[in-house]
Amino acid sequence: MGKKKDTNVKKLAKKLRSLERELWTHEYLLKIVQFDGATIAPENGAPARGEAMAALAGTYHRMLTDADAVELVHKLEKAAAKGKIDDDQLAAEIRVLARDQREAAAIPTEEEEAWTRLTCEADAVWHKAKAANDWASFEPYVDRIVEMRKRHAGYLDSSKDPYDVLLDQYERGLTAKEFDAFCDQVRGTVVPLVHGIVQRGYQPDAWFLNERIPENVQKQISFDLIELVGIDRADTTLAFTEHPFSEGFAPGDSRIATHIYEDNAISNVYSIIHEAGHAIYELGVDPAYAYTCLAGGTSMGIHESQSRFFENIVGRSRPFMGPLLDVLRRRAPSVYGDVTEDDLYRAVNIAQPSLIRIEADELTYPLHIMIRYEIERALFAGEATAHDIPGLWADLTRRYLGINVPDDAHGCLQDTHWSGGDFGYFPTYALGSAYGAQFVRAMAGEGVDFGAACAAGDLAPVRAWLGQKIWRWGRSKDAPELIGGACGEPFDATYYCSYLAKKFGALYAL
The missing domain is CATH 1.20.58 (Methane Monooxygenase Hydroxylase; Chain G, domain 1)
Known part of the structure; x- marks a missing residue:
């Protein structure tokens, strides 16, 4: 039998x-x-x-x-x-x-x-x-998409707040109440730091960031950075688009799309490192999961933890400035030939309120997420429609960042997410940043010399830890189980707040 x-x-x-x-x-x-x-x-x-x-x-x-x-x-x-x-x-x-x-x-x-x-x-x-x-011209589509997403949420679970249902689709178990508490904790760290920096009135000289670097040179820099993160060139390709993104297709096939500005090469530098973080996660899933429902990343919070880990915790760390500067000097010697590692470190970590989320510094970035989150909550609570979004965006930007929005292209039209119906996605960017800070703390507890790996331009020890703890599991584990297994404890935003306070307190002598 x-x-x-x-x-x-x-x-x-x-x-x-x-x-x-x-x-x-x-x-x-x-x-x-x-x-x-x-x-x-x-x-x-x-x-x-x-x-x-x-x-x-x-x-x-x-x-x-x-x-x-x-x-x-x-x-x-x-x-x-x-x-x-x-x-x-x-x-x-x-x-x-x-x-x-x-x-x-x-x-x-x-x-x-x-x-x-x-x-x-x-x-x-x-x-x-x-x-x-x-x-x-875009406004009517937003209303139609919101109404359809509300209907979808009702189909999935009519007993819950529609926005909670959508949050759960991007990060299993996440609720607006939990994200509100996360925002409160992060605001308590970020806002005083931003105010302190503004009051101090000092920003480093970063003239080189806006020097012209031709598109063909930036393409070479892009491939150098993809390899520096640890991706085999044969496993990816580089395309160009309005809003940078990446997509995992299959084993040996994870693609990156970027946007190049000739007068802002550093934008592409961090766009590439960010998207390479997504791509290497997809490529690191256990090959045994190929062609099954377990292939791919488990959630957008975990996915963003990988992209923002490489973009910020690695890519904007002081030890990584040596390998990064080597690439920039080799490809653009007329711009970066005389720039020092300290110059570059201070420049790529300038913290000041700005308009564009994907260009935002590491410190003010979560405030950009809070702007979008509050608008989405209002839309799904029936407190606003698409017609109200430009005004809400302007008001929230003044409240959170203290700056005025000159036009919608620099405001509510800047992100592609709503055109694809991705309401509930934005919170995962902030959560992903916080997950990454907890991961690097756990690495240190297991003897991974994060700083030495970054300084050497050999991220193999970091990739090995992430591969074993995060990547290989694909969709077989949800975020809470992955974080608990990797860190030996549940998610705790305190690590992220401490990381930001220590880094930017030192950079600006606060």
Whole structure:
């Protein structure tokens, strides 16, 4: 009898893997179309692209929620509950796919197709609107997307606040109440530091940051930095877009898209390091998870912890200035030939209120997230509509950063996220920054010499720790379990606040 049961489980597992591979194939094709649309596709192709994406999304949704697929997963769940599954990976696949299935089944297929068409169209409109500083053309899409996301949240769990449901989609278990408490703690550290810096009235000379560096040279710098982070050039490619992003496709295929400004090369430097952090996480997932539901990052908070870890904790650390300056001197000697490591360290860590989130310094960055978070809360509480967003943005920017917003291109049109319906995503950037500070503390406790690795330009010890503790697990563990396993304790924002206070207190002699 036991052997018969084992045989049945093996047959069911084989069917599960076949289903997962088919789902992965459709997801892969969707990512290809999305990446193409954000980088090289002509703008007039957006309607056709939307139709193709809707068809792929609809097929994916039907395959995932088909009665036979649901029954297959249900049988495996029953087998797992009876202790018949002794394969940890298979058990994780069953658990994660069952959750994916339940959430997908809550949303009708035709609505999933309509959603894909809407966001594809909205993305094309956003690109034009940002370039033209034309919020009015994008505004109707925001209202439509918010209403659709509210409906989706109701399908998923009508008993909860819709915004809490969306937060949970990006970071499992996160609620607005918890993020409010996080914001309160971070504000208590950041705001006094920012006020102290402003009152001191000193900023270092950073003339070299805005010297012109040609696009072709910046491309060379980009590939140097990708390799410095630790990515094999054969595993990635570099594309160009309005808003930098990265996407993991498959083993050996994680792509980066950036935006180059010839008079602001340092923008591209940190864009590349940030996106390389995303890419190397995707590439570091256990190869055994390929083509299954466990492939890819587990949450956006963990994903952002990797990108912002490399961008800031590594990329803006004093020890890393030597390797970074070596790259800049080699590729742009006329600009960086006489710049010292101390000059560069102070320049890339200038802390002062600014308008653009992705250009913001490490200290004021969480304030940018709070602006977006408060607007999203108002939209989903029915306290505001898209028409109110420019005014809310201006008011919150004055309150949090003390500066005026000159136009919508430098305000509410600057981010691509809302065009894709990513409400609830922004909080994960701030959480990711905080996770990274706790990770580096845990590394030190296990004997990883973080500073020495950064100074040597050989991040292998850092990558090894992250690979073992974070990357390899893919989607098999949610953020709380990953953090607890990596750090030996639950998430605690105190480490992040201490990190910011120590670093910027020293930089500005506060």
